[in-house]
Amino acid sequence: MTKFVQVCLNGLTLGSLYALIALGYTLVYGVLRFINFAHSDVVTIGAWMAFVFAGILGWAGTDSPLIAMPVILMLSMAVCAALGFTIERLAYRPLRRAPRLNVLITAIGVSLLLQNAGQLKWIFGTQPQAMPKLLSEQALFTLAGVKVPVVDVVVVVLAFVLLVALQWLVFRTRLGQAMRAVSFDERTAALMGVNVDMVVSYTFMIGSALAAAGGMIYGLKYGSLLQSADSVWVLLGLKAFVAAVVGGIGNVRGAVAGAFLIAFIEMFGAAYRSPQMRDVYVFGILIAVLILKPGGLLGKATVEKV
Amino acid sequence: MKTLAERIAAHRPGLLRAIGGSAWPIALGFLFAYLMQTVLAPAVGDFYGKMMLDVGIAIVLGVSLNIVNGYGGQFSIGHAGFMAVGGYVAAAIVFYGSIKLWGSKDIHGGFLGPGELLLVTGCLVGGGFAALAGLVVGLPSLRLRGDYLAIVTLGFGEIVRVLLQQTDDVVMDPRKVEAASPIDLADNLGGALGFFGAPRYLDPKNPFWIWLFVVVVLLVAYRLKTSSRGRQLLAVRENEVAAEAVGVPTTRVKVSAFVLSAFFAGIGGGLYAHELGNSLRPTDLGFQKSIDLVIIVVLGGMGSITGVVVAATALTILPEVFREFSEYRMICYALALVLMMILRPQGLFGLRELWELAPWRKVFRRGGR
Numbered sequence: 001m002t003k004f005v006q007v008c009l010n011g012l013t014l015g016s017l018y019a020l021i022a023l024g025y026t027l028v029y030g031v032l033r034f035i036n037f038a039h040s041d042v043v044t045i046g047a048w049m050a051f052v053f054a055g056i057l058g059w060a061g062t063d064s065p066l067i068a069m070p071v072i073l074m075l076s077m078a079v080c081a082a083l084g085f086t087i088e089r090l091a092y093r094p095l096r097r098a099p100r101l102n103v104l105i106t107a108i109g110v111s112l113l114l115q116n117a118g119q120l121k122w123i124f125g126t127q128p129q130a131m132p133k134l135l136s137e138q139a140l141f142t143l144a145g146v147k148v149p150v151v152d153v154v155v156v157v158l159a160f161v162l163l164v165a166l167q168w169l170v171f172r173t174r175l176g177q178a179m180r181a182v183s184f185d186e187r188t189a190a191l192m193g194v195n196v197d198m199v200v201s202y203t204f205m206i207g208s209a210l211a212a213a214g215g216m217i218y219g220l221k222y223g224s225l226l227q228s229a230d231s232v233w234v235l236l237g238l239k240a241f242v243a244a245v246v247g248g249i250g251n252v253r254g255a256v257a258g259a260f261l262i263a264f265i266e267m268f269g270a271a272y273r274s275p276q277m278r279d280v281y282v283f284g285i286l287i288a289v290l291i292l293k294p295g296g297l298l299g300k301a302t303v304e305k306v
Numbered sequence: 307m308k309t310l311a312e313r314i315a316a317h318r319p320g321l322l323r324a325i326g327g328s329a330w331p332i333a334l335g336f337l338f339a340y341l342m343q344t345v346l347a348p349a350v351g352d353f354y355g356k357m358m359l360d361v362g363i364a365i366v367l368g369v370s371l372n373i374v375n376g377y378g379g380q381f382s383i384g385h386a387g388f389m390a391v392g393g394y395v396a397a398a399i400v401f402y403g404s405i406k407l408w409g410s411k412d413i414h415g416g417f418l419g420p421g422e423l424l425l426v427t428g429c430l431v432g433g434g435f436a437a438l439a440g441l442v443v444g445l446p447s448l449r450l451r452g453d454y455l456a457i458v459t460l461g462f463g464e465i466v467r468v469l470l471q472q473t474d475d476v477v478m479d480p481r482k483v484e485a486a487s488p489i490d491l492a493d494n495l496g497g498a499l500g501f502f503g504a505p506r507y508l509d510p511k512n513p514f515w516i517w518l519f520v521v522v523v524l525l526v527a528y529r530l531k532t533s534s535r536g537r538q539l540l541a542v543r544e545n546e547v548a549a550e551a552v553g554v555p556t557t558r559v560k561v562s563a564f565v566l567s568a569f570f571a572g573i574g575g576g577l578y579a580h581e582l583g584n585s586l587r588p589t590d591l592g593f594q595k596s597i598d599l600v601i602i603v604v605l606g607g608m609g610s611i612t613g614v615v616v617a618a619t620a621l622t623i624l625p626e627v628f629r630e631f632s633e634y635r636m637i638c639y640a641l642a643l644v645l646m647m648i649l650r651p652q653g654l655f656g657l658r659e660l661w662e663l664a665p666w667r668k669v670f671r672r673g674g675r
Contacts, residue, residue, distance in 0.1 A: 035453040094648045101381055102651045104453055105604055108383070109643030112597065116636035234593060238464070241457070279468050283461035290454060
């Protein structure tokens with residue numbers, strides 16, 4: 001029973017992390033119909049920016065996490081939002097009408113650029129760094145014999161708050177309405193007076209800000225930051241992407257559902273089967289879903305139109 | 307009035323002519339590889355010799371990716387996975403095969419000796435296994451296109467890497483190898499440390515097999531491009547729906563492109579595994595390697611064989627020349643990819659071959675135009 005609760009808790013925190021990242025993929029796919037391969041690198045940069053800001057602010061101890069946490073989170077999200085805006089403006093916008101393959105290759109190019117630029121000496125360097133412990137690892141409470149540390153609670157609560165905020169943004173505001181309109185039919189939305197370029201820019205900024213939150217959560221939960229081109233980051237982004245696809249890409253609620261599903265399967269597979277095979281489970285699910293229900297669990301089947 | 311089938315049949319060359327027409331380029335390839343081995347390799351020395359080996363392998367891999375990526379427009383970013391399958395199978399066959407046949411893992415026999423024949427067998431079998439993997443990956447492409455296919459190929463590459471990391475250590479003791487059956491040894495591929503000890507048949511003095519396979523892959527790629535199957539592949543690339551509407555069996559065309567491409571990638575992996583100075587580790591044949599190959603194809607020109615050859619050569623030599631700027635290498639590649647897609651999306655050469663480029667047109671122009 002203790003093991004079961006522990007695995008559930010791990011799945012919950014990992015699922016929150018995946019959900020925040022998966023939303024970035026799904027939002028961009030919703031409006032532009034392409035997979036933003038560079039998204040996982042925005043996550044990386046978000047995590048590293050959190051590390052940098054934590055260093056600059058000097059709040060490396062756990063003295064005042066109530067101030068340090070939100071400030072670092074906000075700064076990191078702002079930097080990543082600016083980064084997302086820049087990427088879209090410089091790399092993707094010139095290719096808005098180009099074949100999708102070209103956009104895909106560009107996205108891979110941007111991804112490589114961010115990874116390798118982040119490794120330069122005068123940016124983040126190639127040394128792994130330990131994220132300052134902003135939150136204590138002491139148990140907040142004990143549940144069925146499992147100590148629930150403060151970090152896990154904060155991670156889940158933070159993710160939950162951001163997810164609710166995004167729901168509100170997409171379904172209750174004018175911007176969200178415009179986003180849904182562009183997602184439904186870009187040209188008609190433009191004819192109805194929606195500024196498509198602006199909506200796309202906002203979408204990238206929102207997705208990237210969520211990615212920064214995801215990156216920071218990763219740093220808080222797992223403690224060490226590897227160099228920006230390390231495959232850990234690629235794998236993190238890939239799994240979040242798998243979550244978005246499994247839930248039905250372009251579907252905001254689907255991404256969250258998919259994220260928790262993937263995280264729980266990964267955690268239970270690792271705990272009860274073989275821990276080395278956890279990546280294989282995730283990609284196995286992806287291939288199975290793509291073959292059996294290509295639209296994803298909550299997505300609609302689409303028919304290719306000429 | 308003859309039927310269409312009869313008219314096509316009238317154009318088909320006789321059996322002898324067809325064999326003759328296929329044989330002379332191969333014979334020329336043998337001659338070329340033999341000259342590389344006997345004349346050029348001793349002349350250039352070890353440093354440039356090694357560089358030429360790398361160029362040859364890069365050409366095999368780049369041209370193989372070009373078949374599926376350039377002709378077919380099916381974006382594969384897990385090509386190193388096929389390379390890994392071929393490389394590991396070939397290395398296992400040559401390593402354990404040497405011990406079983408001759409009692410030691412060392413190089414057996416000289417130029418064109420029995421050891422080298424085992425190497426070729428290993429490469430071909432490795433290519434076969436990779437082709438099988440290509441079939442498995444190609445089948446989902448019935449339902450997936452574009453981005454999704456890219457993800458599936460990427461997932462495939464990652465799965466291959468993870469599975470290879472789970473294997474057991476290489477069995478070094480000749481007596482144990484002789485006692486074990488081939489099935490038992492299939493799991494002893496070195497795990498995360500990599501497959502060490504495969505005999506290095508290909509060194510700067512012995513580039514023969516690399517160049518022979520380079521010629522073979524170039525020939526196959528060229529003849530595919532000018533054949534009706536290749537035209538079908540190009541049609542799928544340009545517009546899949548339209549291609550299907552005019553009767554191209556898109557599924558079969560795409561899957562066979564995957565299989566062929568994977569086969570040559572497997573051979574490339576087999577050659578890579580037996581080249582002096584390479585280590586066969588799962589992490590070396592991961593995502594990064596796939597991206598290197600994609601860059602070669604995209605920069606050279608998607609669908610241009612000579613373009614890919616030029617890009618493979620340049621991208622193998624340039625990092626050696628600019629060694630002190632190596633941390634900027636991938637940044638330059640990445641920028642080149644992005645700029646290329648914005649400014650010249652078809653790649654440097656596009657679909658054209660070297661002799662079809664504008665300055666040469668006048669020289670090679672056929673009369674009457």
